[in-house]
Amino acid sequence: TNNAQNKVLELLSNFHNQPNLFVVGDEKQAIFRFQGASLDNFLFFKKLYPEAKLISLNKNYRSAQPILDLAHNLIINNSIHLSDEVPEIKEELISQALHPKQLVETYEFKRPETETIFVAEKIKDLIGRGVVAKEVAVIYRDNKDVFALADVLSKYNSPFRIESSNNALSDYDIRKLLDIFEFLNDFSNEEKLFSIIHADWLGIPGLDLYKIVSPGVRRKISLLEMMADEKRLKDLKVSSGVKLAGISAKLLDWHKKSQNVSLAELFETVVRDSGFLAHIMSGPDSVLKLNRLNAVFGELKKMLDSHPEAKLADFVNYLKTLEKYKVVVKEGGLGYTPDAVRLMTAHGAKGLEFDYVFVVNAFDGHWGNRRIPELIKLNLADVASLASPCRSCLLLRRSPKISLGACSQKTCINFGIGTANLGLTATQKQHPPDSKSNQLKIDDERRLFYVALTRARKMAYISYSLQSYDGRERTPSQFITEVKPELKKTGDSEIYEQIFDRRKDLLYQPKTDKGFSIFEKEYLQSLFYKRGLSATALNNYLTCPWKFFYLNLLRIPRAKSRHQIYGSAIHAGLKNFFDGVNRGEASKEILFAGFKNLLEKESLSENDLQNFLAKGESSLKKYFDYYNGSWHSKTQNEFRVHDVFIGGDIKLTGSLDKIEYLSGGSDVNVVDYKTGKTISRNELESKTKNATGDYKRQLVFYKLLLDQHPSLRVNMVSGEIDFIEPDSRGVFHKEKFLIDKNEVEELKEKVLEISDKVLNFGFQKERCGDRYCEYCQLRFNLV
Numbered sequence: 001t002n003n004a005q006n007k008v009l010e011l012l013s014n015f016h017n018q019p020n021l022f023v024v025g026d027e028k029q030a031i032f033r034f035q036g037a038s039l040d041n042f043l044f045f046k047k048l049y050p051e052a053k054l055i056s057l058n059k060n061y062r063s064a065q066p067i068l069d070l071a072h073n074l075i076i077n078n079s080i081h082l083s084d085e086v087p088e089i090k091e092e093l094i095s096q097a098l099h100p101k102q103l104v105e106t107y108e109f110k111r112p113e114t115e116t117i118f119v120a121e122k123i124k125d126l127i128g129r130g131v132v133a134k135e136v137a138v139i140y141r142d143n144k145d146v147f148a149l150a151d152v153l154s155k156y157n158s159p160f161r162i163e164s165s166n167n168a169l170s171d172y173d174i175r176k177l178l179d180i181f182e183f184l185n186d187f188s189n190e191e192k193l194f195s196i197i198h199a200d201w202l203g204i205p206g207l208d209l210y211k212i213v214s215p216g217v218r219r220k221i222s223l224l225e226m227m228a229d230e231k232r233l234k235d236l237k238v239s240s241g242v243k244l245a246g247i248s249a250k251l252l253d254w255h256k257k258s259q260n261v262s263l264a265e266l267f268e269t270v271v272r273d274s275g276f277l278a279h280i281m282s283g284p285d286s287v288l289k290l291n292r293l294n295a296v297f298g299e300l301k302k303m304l305d306s307h308p309e310a311k312l313a314d315f316v317n318y319l320k321t322l323e324k325y326k327v328v329v330k331e332g333g334l335g336y337t338p339d340a341v342r343l344m345t346a347h348g349a350k351g352l353e354f355d356y357v358f359v360v361n362a363f364d365g366h367w368g369n370r371r372i373p374e375l376i377k378l379n380l381a382d383v384a385s386l387a388s389p390c391r392s393c394l395l396l397r398r399s400p401k402i403s404l405g406a407c408s409q410k411t412c413i414n415f416g417i418g419t420a421n422l423g424l425t426a427t428q429k430q431h432p433p434d435s436k437s438n439q440l441k442i443d444d445e446r447r448l449f450y451v452a453l454t455r456a457r458k459m460a461y462i463s464y465s466l467q468s469y470d471g472r473e474r475t476p477s478q479f480i481t482e483v484k485p486e487l488k489k490t491g492d493s494e495i496y497e498q499i500f501d502r503r504k505d506l507l508y509q510p511k512t513d514k515g516f517s518i519f520e521k522e523y524l525q526s527l528f529y530k531r532g533l534s535a536t537a538l539n540n541y542l543t544c545p546w547k548f549f550y551l552n553l554l555r556i557p558r559a560k561s562r563h564q565i566y567g568s569a570i571h572a573g574l575k576n577f578f579d580g581v582n583r584g585e586a587s588k589e590i591l592f593a594g595f596k597n598l599l600e601k602e603s604l605s606e607n608d609l610q611n612f613l614a615k616g617e618s619s620l621k622k623y624f625d626y627y628n629g630s631w632h633s634k635t636q637n638e639f640r641v642h643d644v645f646i647g648g649d650i651k652l653t654g655s656l657d658k659i660e661y662l663s664g665g666s667d668v669n670v671v672d673y674k675t676g677k678t679i680s681r682n683e684l685e686s687k688t689k690n691a692t693g694d695y696k697r698q699l700v701f702y703k704l705l706l707d708q709h710p711s712l713r714v715n716m717v718s719g720e721i722d723f724i725e726p727d728s729r730g731v732f733h734k735e736k737f738l739i740d741k742n743e744v745e746e747l748k749e750k751v752l753e754i755s756d757k758v759l760n761f762g763f764q765k766e767r768c769g770d771r772y773c774e775y776c777q778l779r780f781n782l783v
Contacts (some may be wrong), residue, residue, distance in 0.1 A: 002041070003041075006041060006044055006045075006656070009021075010048060010491040015401060018049075018051065020051075021049070021052070023045060025041075025042060027042050027081075027082040028091075028450055028592055029073050029350065029447060029450070029451050029454075030447060042082055042086075043082075043085055043086075046085075046086060049448075054086065054088050054089075055715075056089050056090045058090040058091075058092065058093055058094055059093070059096050059651065060093040060094065060095050060096060060097070060098055061095055061096045061483055062097060062353050062454070062457055063093075063095060063097060063099075063454055063456060063457055064095055064097060064099040064100065064101055064102065064456075064457065064458055064459075065094075065095040065101055066095045066101050066102060066103050066104060066487070067104060067453060067454065067456050067459075067460055068092075068094075068095055068454070069487050070103075070104045070453065070460075070483055070487045071093075071450050071453050071454050072091065072092050072093065073483050073487055074446060074449065074450055074453070074479055074482065074483050075091075075446060075447070075450045075486055076091070077446065077482050078443045078446055078447070079398050079439050079440070079443055080443065086245065095732055097457065097460045099457060102458070102459055103487065103488055103489040103730065104453070104460045104462065104487070104488050105460075105461050105462070105488070105489050105490070105491040106362075106461075106462045106463070106480055106487070106488050106489070106490055106491060107249060107461065107462070107463040107464075107490075107491040107493045107496075108463075108464060108465075108466065108476065108490075109463065109464070109465040109466070109493050109496065109497065110465065110466055110467060110497060110562060111465055111467055111500070112148065112361075112465040112467065112468065112469055113148075113500060113507065114465065114493070114496050115360065115361075115463050115464065115465045115498050115626075116148050117152065117496055117499055117500045117503075117506075117714065118151055118463060118493070118496040119138060119149060119152070119153075119358050119360060119463070120152045120153055120155075120156040120158060120471075121156075121357070121499060122461065122559065123138075123153070123156075123158055123341055123358075124156055126160060126356055127158070130691040131355060131356065132339060132355075133159050133160075133339050133340050133341050134337055134338065134339050134340055134341070134342060134354075134425075135354050135356065136341045136354060136355065136356045136357075136358075137341070137342040137343075137344065137349065137352070137354040137356070137357050137358070137455060138343045138344075138357075138358045138360060138741075139339065139344060139345070139346050139357060139358065139360070139452045140343075140344075140345060140346070140360050140361055141345065141347050141361060141366055141457065142345065142366075143166075143344060145315070145347060145360065145361050146162055146343050148362065148469075149343060150162060150343065152506075153341065153343075153507055155507075155509050155510075158341060158684070159304070159338070159339065159340035159341065160341040160342075160343055161337075161338055161340040161341070161342055161343065161516075162343045162344075163342055163344040163348060164173075165344060166292075166328075166330070166331050167328040167329055167330070167331075168292035168293075168295040168296050168329045168330070168331045169296070169322065169328075170322045171289070171292045171320070172773050173199075173200075173201075173276070173279070173280060173289060174232065174292055174293065174296060176195065176196065176198075176199040176200075176276075177194045177270070177271065177274075177276050177293075177296075178296075178319060179195045179196050179199075179276065179317055180192075180196055180251075180254075180270055181267075181270070181315065181319075182316055183196060183251070184251065184254055184255050184258055184270075184312060185258075185312050185313050185316045187224065187255065190222065190223050190224075192249075192726075193223050193224060194213065194223065194746065196210060196247075197227070197244070197247065199566065200279070201274075201275050201276060201278070201279030202243070202247060202274075202275065203240070203245065204240050204244065205239060206238060207239075208238045208239055208240045208241075208244070211237070211238050212226050212227070212233070212236065212238060212244070213234045217236065217518045224248055224251065224252075225452075226246040226334070227245060227247060228245055228248040228252075229245075230242065230245045230517070233245070237698055248480070248656040250273060250274065254266065254269065254270055254273075257269060257456070258311075258312045260605070262559060262604065262605075263300065263304060263310060263311065263312060263314075263315055263603060264297075264300065264301065264304060264559035264560070264603055265559040265561075266312065267297060267557065267559065267561040268557055268558055271293070271557055272774075276558060277293075277349040277778070278292065278778055278781055281518060281550070281778070284517060285516060285517075285518075286515040286516075286517050286518040287338075287517065287518055287523055288331070290554060291331050292557065293557060294420070294555070294556075294558075295329050295330060295331045296329060299322075299329050299556035300315060300455050300599055303318055304603045305601075306392070308457075308600075308601060308602055308603045308604070309603075310603070326436040327725070331658065338516050338520075338522070338523070339522075340516075340564040341480050343517050346448045346449070346451055347448070349451065349452060349455050350451055352455055353455055353456075353457055354455055354456060354457065355456070355457050355458045355459070355462075356456065356458060356459050356460075357452070357453070357455050357456035357459070357460045357461070358458065358460075358461045358463065359449070359452045359461070359462045359463070360463050360464075360479060361452060361463075361464060361465075362449075362462050362463060362464040362476065362477045362479070363465070363474040363475065363476060364474065364475045364476065364477050364478060365474075366477070367445060367448075367449055367477040367479055368442055368445045368446065368449070368477050368478050368479055369442065369445075369478065370441070370445065371520070386587050397751075421564060427540075445479075448478060449477070449479045458614075461491070462480060462488075464476050464477065464480070466557055476669060518554060519761070519764070521759075521760070524553065524758065524759075524761055525759050527553050527554070527648065528553065528649065528755070528758050528759060530662055531552065531651075532651030532652055532653040532736075533650065533651070533652055533653070533751060533754070534652070534655075535654055535697070535698040535701040535702065536552070536651045536656050536693075536698075537552035538697070538701060538750075538751065539692070539694040539697060539698070540552055541695075541754055541758075542692075542694075542754075543692070543768065544768035544770070544773055544775050544776060545757075545763040545766050545768070545772070546767075546768070546776050546778070546779045547768075547773070547775040547776035547777070548758075549647055549763075549775070550775050550778065550779075551775075559568070560602075560687065562604075562608060562612075563675075563676075565580055565599070565604065565612075565670070566612050566615070566616070566675060567597075567604045567675040568598060568602075568614060569595045569596075569598045569599040569602070570595060570616060570620070570673065570675050570724055571597075571618075571631075571657065571673055571772060572594045572595060572597070572598040573592060573593075573594040573595030573596075573616070573620055573702075574591070574594070574637075574658070574673060574724070575594060575637040575638050575657075575659070576590055576591065576593060576594025576595075577590050577591040577594065578631070578632075578635050578637050578658060579637055581631045581632070581633065581635070582633070582634065582635060586628075588620070588621050588624045591620050591621075591623075591624055592616070592617055592620055592621070594616075595616050595617075595620060596613060596616075596782060599613060599616070619724060619725055619726070620724075622726055622730070622732075623724055623726075623732060626726075626732045629730070632660040632661070634660075634661040635658050635660050635661065636656075636658070636659040636661075637657070637658050637659075637775050638655055638656070638657065639656040639712075640654075640655050640656075641653060641654045641655070641656070641705050641706075642707065643708070643709075643710060644705050644708045644709055645708070646704075646748060646751065647752050647755065648707060650751065650752065650755045652701075652704065652705055652708070654701065654705050654747045656670055656672075656702055657671055657672050657673045657722075658670070658671040658673075659671075659714070661714075662717070665715075665717050666713055666714045667714070667717045668706075668714045668715065668717070669716075669717065669718045669720055669736070670699065670702045670703070670706070670716055670717070670718075670719045670723055671719075671720045671722050672695070672699065672702075672719070672720070672722065673722050673724055674697060674721055674722065674723050674724065675724050675725060676723075676725070677723075677725065677727075678723045678725070678726075678733045679695070679721075681735050684696050684721060684735055695721050696737060697747065698745045699719030699720075699737055699739060700719070700739055700743045700744060701722070701747060702716065702719060703716045703719065703739045703743075703744050704744050704747055704748055704751075707744065714740065717738065717739075718736050718738050718739065719737050719739055720734055720735065720736040720737070721734065721735045721737075722734050737749060767780070
């Protein structure tokens with residue numbers, strides 16, 4: 001915890017003389033002092049609650065005793081210990097694990113290349129002896145340390161996963177995608193267009209590219225015009241002329257769309273229609289690529305949350321600002337742990353454990369005695385007194401090309417002001433931060449090294465080289481030299497020096513991409529268990545398994561349609577209204593206010609916004625007048641369910657628009673709002689030719705949810721479809737259905753059957769009946 005969190009804890013607890021609090025911590029692992037977490041926090045709690053019972057835990061169930069002994073011998077060199085202030089603390093740990101007692105091994109190499117060879121050879125040997133790959137971790141100090149390791153591991157054909165905070169914007173394919181947006185924003189930037197047509201997924205032969213950009217070929221016409229001129233391309237014997245003309249037409253179409261559709265919709269269109277999505281889905285590392293694409297899309301949505309009016313130029317400049325100030329767009333976790341060696345920083349490793357751990361690059365100045373320049377110097381006291389801008393405003397403010405309206409985030413200093421008017425106050429001048437003693441910095445580094453070592457259950461290896469890649473000399477980290485010799489074993493590094501001398505050609509061999517595909521069964525299983533199955537997901541599966549796969553399981557980037565935006569706003573208005581009814585308040589103003597408030601937060605053109613506001617106001621006021629006086633006085637609105645399980649581990653989820661409590665008791669009627677045109681009862685019950693039965697199935701699903709709910713004890717006796725738009729005669733319709741047990745049991749069996757198919761990837765060869773289905777095309781065009 002940091003000081004702010006401590007203060008919140010104190011304020012919450014001080015109502016009681018002796019509050020009931022339980023806190024756990026280990027000051028030896030306090031590695032986030034730069035975020036405010038430090039030894040002082042332990043002492044603060046002890047001082048605040050002097051009568052708190054202290055329990056000192058000295059039994060360790062993770063690591064072998066030799067690892068604990070070396071780690072303890074390391075950490076006692078810190079200048080400050082909690083036991084100095086609290087003598088009852090026992091610092092030495094006693095292993096309860098039944099692992100073999102092997103000394104930690106240290107390796108000294110002449111060159112950094114040999115160190116990476118050592119790691120790769122050792123991992124190859126461990127996996128060959130039956131060690132599960134994901135039980136091996138390589139822990140390094142800085143993110144940049146991973147590149148050389150990853151390069152060698154790929155050449156050894158070893159499976160690995162980089163789990164440090166990678167920047168999605170540094171991905172090669174993502175960069176090419178973003179080049180498209182930069183070009184759409186500035187058609188004069190031929191450098192970007194040249195980069196775009198070199199993208200792998202477009203498949204333009206190199207010779208064709210040479211022909212159209214050779215000096216004197218274009219004769220004062222732009223590259224885009226050249227690409228669109230099929231006759232001239234044919235005369236030049238360009239084999240991909242039709243494809244180049246198609247790319248040119250798409251770029252022109254997207255440029256036009258950028259002026260007429262939302263930014264999120266433009267992003268989705270370009271990702272899909274450019275072939276980018278199909279390209280990354282077909283690759284060997286599609287899981288990671290999709291993860292990075294979603295990270296970029298998430299960044300765009302965050303910007304739109306703060307500034308719904310943002311356009312393409314704002315997004316492009318926003319990305320340039322991220323790049324200029326080296327702000328990382330973190331790609332996030334995969335949601336599951338593949339069977340691969342885990343590569344991560346020491347900070348990222350905290351809280352994790354592995355059978356075997358390699359701590360690499362353990363040289364002085366890297367682990368310990370670090371010299372880090374203060375790039376941005378601020379008077380922390382002045383800054384702490386100010387409210388903070390949200391991330392989007394902070395970045396947008398740094399770009400002189402952007403001048404947007406007021407931020408919509410209420411926690412942001414820019415709320416209601418506008419980024420163009422936000423500047424630093426006179427007191428925000430640059431000052432050097434308060435100096436910290438070098439010893440405290442070394443103590444912090446030692447704790448970090450301690451954390452890295454104690455991730456290991458069975459064995460830890462520490463390695464370093466005596467020379468850098470540019471030939472500069474290195475010395476071992478002081479954390480190696482200050483540990484007693486009898487607590488560590490010096491490994492035979494000469495073996496690996498010889499391997500490197502024999503296999504120097506390995507450095508120039510092509511990499512083997514051991515990625516993780518979106519079609520791997522373990523990955524799909526982890527996603528399904530995590531996300532569960534909703535009524536919408538179920539209906540999507542029954543429409544097309546691949547629609548479910550891409551939208552509900554993988555969740556590819558998808559902009560909300562205008563209809564979805566309007567529907568969400570109508571739902572927000574109705575929730576606002578019926579919450580008011582529960583409080584004894586019911587008015588058209590409350591109904592419309594909730595609708596208007598959400599709609600104005602969405603990324604819509606001014607024309608669309610005004611049209612939707614007029615349409616919504618008309619419909620909602622008519623709805624109010626039609627049903628006024630018949631409102632249920634007790635309802636639950638937007639009731640979310642996420643903890644229902646059937647068949648042991650199949651999770652069901654849902655959001656019920658409204659639960660109406662009937663006269664006393666536990667009987668309820670569940671209402672689902674629909675903002676589309678009115679549908680007949682026969683169509684709802686699948687008694688017409690093209691009916692899908694989705695709406696009725698949704699109600700049965702809700703009864704299944706409530707029947708299995710672990711805490712809400714209600715009996716759903718009926719479900720009701722409530723059409724919010726009137727028919728052509730101005731009449732509103734509701735269709736109520738009694739849901740019987742047989743329908744619920746049938747649906748439950750169907751859910752279990754579909755779940756089994758998903759978990760075993762049993763639908764991989766299925767196609768829906770729609771020959772133009774975009775999801776089937778996306779799937780089977782990949783094969």
